[in-house]
Amino acid sequence: xxxxxxxxxxxxxxxxxxxxxxxxxxxxxxxxxxxxxxxxxxxxxxxxxxxxxxxxxxxxxxxxxxxxxxxxxxxxxxxxxxxxxxxxxxxxxxxxxxxxxxxxxxxxxxxxxxxxxxxxxxxxxxxxxxxxxxxxxxxxxxxxxxxxxxxxxxxxxxxxxxxxxxxxxxxxxxxxxxxxxxxxxxxxxxxxxxxxxxxxxxxxxxxxxxxxxxxxxxxxxxxxxxxxxxxxxxxxxxxxxxxxxxxxxxxxxxxxxxxxxxxxxxxxxxxxxxxxxxxxxxxxxxxxxxxxxxxxxxxxxxxxxxxxxxxxxxxxxxxxxxxxxxxxxxxxxxxxxxxxx
Numbered sequence: 001x002x003x004x005x006x007x008x009x010x011x012x013x014x015x016x017x018x019x020x021x022x023x024x025x026x027x028x029x030x031x032x033x034x035x036x037x038x039x040x041x042x043x044x045x046x047x048x049x050x051x052x053x054x055x056x057x058x059x060x061x062x063x064x065x066x067x068x069x070x071x072x073x074x075x076x077x078x079x080x081x082x083x084x085x086x087x088x089x090x091x092x093x094x095x096x097x098x099x100x101x102x103x104x105x106x107x108x109x110x111x112x113x114x115x116x117x118x119x120x121x122x123x124x125x126x127x128x129x130x131x132x133x134x135x136x137x138x139x140x141x142x143x144x145x146x147x148x149x150x151x152x153x154x155x156x157x158x159x160x161x162x163x164x165x166x167x168x169x170x171x172x173x174x175x176x177x178x179x180x181x182x183x184x185x186x187x188x189x190x191x192x193x194x195x196x197x198x199x200x201x202x203x204x205x206x207x208x209x210x211x212x213x214x215x216x217x218x219x220x221x222x223x224x225x226x227x228x229x230x231x232x233x234x235x236x237x238x239x240x241x242x243x244x245x246x247x248x249x250x251x252x253x254x255x256x257x258x259x260x261x262x263x264x265x266x267x268x269x270x271x272x273x274x275x276x277x278x279x280x281x282x283x284x285x286x287x288x289x290x291x292x293x294x295x296x297x298x299x300x301x302x303x304x305x306x307x308x309x310x311x312x313x314x315x316x317x318x319x320x321x322x323x324x325x326x327x328x329x330x331x332x333x334x335x336x337x338x339x340x341x
């Protein structure tokens with residue numbers, strides 16, 4: 001069965017009689033977090049007698065998953081069997097385990113799986129299995145997640161601070177949690193975070209530099225975009241992150257060009273607003289659409305993360321961002337496009 005967003009919180013706290021849970025999607029950090037939550041719900045305390053971890057190759061052997069699923073814990077209680085990097089090679093073994101004896105919960109973490117994937121189809125169709133998509137959160141959904149993480153540490157945040165974090169830290173769930181934990185320690189239990197606080201804590205890393213590069217690029221400041229991008233990549237920003245962030249930035253510009261700034265959620269961070277409004281005056285809607293289509297090609301080219309190809313991923317990302325910056329500079333020389341503010 002498919003677990004939708006409304007049912008997911010309850011499922012993570014209590015998977016009930018589910019025998020297997022497949023966590024798949026582009027956000028490996030989110031899949032790991034949800035797998036940890038299921039393990040804690042079934043076998044709290046990381047009891048080594050109740051938790052077994054199998055490699056994908058071992059789990060794919062005939063009878064391996066079924067055997068682990070049927071085994072009893074020496075200390076009593078339900079067991080959890082975890083497999084990371086799951087793939088379709090596990091489909092036959094998972095079916096055998098689901099149809100065999102035992103009560104252990106099998107937790108499978110996978111990357112992106114197409115709809116035709118045998119493993120995904122099995123998890124979605126079998127009455128004793130569950131499939132949970134783990135895709136990167138955006139906008140209000142991500143802001144709500146950050147607020148919930150902060151509440152775990154007894155900390156609240158002003159809406160503007162949440163908006164800044166949601167706009168900068170949404171590419172990787174594990175990185176997001178690390179940054180939020182750092183913010184919670186900074187504020188202290190019972191504290192409240194303002195814009196200045198999040199800038200002080202996370203504003204010196206790749207997220208802030210990349211945000212400056214995006215704003216500068218679409219406003220036509222080629223030199224600043226180049227310097228900020230170089231700084232962001234030296235701080236750890238990777239090629240896919242750069243291209244995806246640029247694509248989201250153009251999508252927000254496109255929405256604002258059609259519906260106005262008030263339609264943006266989260267709103268534009270106050271320090272980015274002048275550059276964002278400059279970009280709105282320069283870029284016409286149809287030009288933004290063409291640029292976004294080109295960026296989708298660049299994203300596909302960087303997804304593999306390869307370094308031994310004729311054009312390295314970092315070069316593709318740099319060319320994409322600086323290409324936008326040069327186009328913005330040309331538009332600036334031609335005069336404003338009359339975008340609404």
